[in-house]
Amino acid sequence: MSTPRQEACMRKVAQGINEALEITYGQKMGFVLVATPFNESNAISDYIGNIDRENVIELMRETADRLEQNQTIPATQGEA
Numbered sequence: 001m002s003t004p005r006q007e008a009c010m011r012k013v014a015q016g017i018n019e020a021l022e023i024t025y026g027q028k029m030g031f032v033l034v035a036t037p038f039n040e041s042n043a044i045s046d047y048i049g050n051i052d053r054e055n056v057i058e059l060m061r062e063t064a065d066r067l068e069q070n071q072t073i074p075a076t077q078g079e080a
Contacts, residue, residue, distance in 0.1 A: 002046050010035070010048045018050055032056050 014033065021029040032049030049056060
């Protein structure tokens with residue numbers, strides 16, 4: 001479980017990601033950031049994002065499937 005300081009820091013990071021993605025893509029984008037400690041068994045990961053929990057779960061499952069199949073995951077669909 002994260003501390004109040006860590007939660008505040010994660011919120012600032014999320015705000016920065018949100019702003020950077022909107023500038024980069026020219027529109028609001030959904031995202032989720034997962035942070036987990038290295039080299040710890042049974043470590044608890046923290047996450048933050050701007051997507052509803054149900055959609056995050058679906059997104060993570062779809063991403064995990066693509067990663068397991070070694071599929072390329074494009075950064076964007078459409079023009080750069």
